Amino acid sequence: MIAREVLAAYLDDTLSDVETAQVEQALRQHETLRRQLRGLLQERDRGEHSVGAVWRRNRLSCPSREQLGNYLLGVLEPGPHDYVEFHLRTIGCAFCQANLSDLEAQQQENTPQVQERRKRVFHSSAGLLRKK
Numbered sequence: 164m165i166a167r168e169v170l171a172a173y174l175d176d177t178l179s180d181v182e183t184a185q186v187e188q189a190l191r192q193h194e195t196l197r198r199q200l201r202g203l204l205q206e207r208d209r210g211e212h213s214v215g216a217v218w219r220r221n222r223l224s225c226p227s228r229e230q231l232g233n234y235l236l237g238v239l240e241p242g243p244h245d246y247v248e249f250h251l252r253t254i255g256c257a258f259c260q261a262n263l264s265d266l267e268a269q270q271q272e273n274t275p276q277v278q279e280r281r282k283r284v285f286h287s288s289a290g291l292l293r294k295k
């Protein structure tokens with residue numbers, strides 16, 4: 164009998180030619196297998212096996228954006244801090260790393276120096292506009 168994983172690989176077109184031929188032969192012979200394949204296709208249409216769905220399931224272990232922000236500020240408790248660090252460095256979660264660099268950029272924009280610079284740029288350009 165053909166395993167569900169093999170059927171999934173067949174749908175993904177990741178089997179070798181020989182394996183593909185075996186699956187197709189089995190599909191021709193067994194109605195149950197055809198039913199299984201149809202079921203698998205329906206699940207996929209509902210998105211249960213899409214990359215996005217798997218991603219969302221895995222992301223349940225992700226720290227919140229607020230936690231990431233506190234991590235950046237260095238104000239997390241040791242426990243949560245270690246968890247976020249583990250999640251970012253060891254697991255290397257791409258989603259949280261992206262989130263973190265976004266937060267980092269935001270925090271940098273909010274430093275007094277940057278705010279001061281912005282004010283100057285704003286006033287000088289306002290001056291330029293008036294002169295025109």
Ligand SMILES: [Zn+2]
Pocket residue numbers: 222224225226250256257258259260
């Ligand atoms: Zn994450």
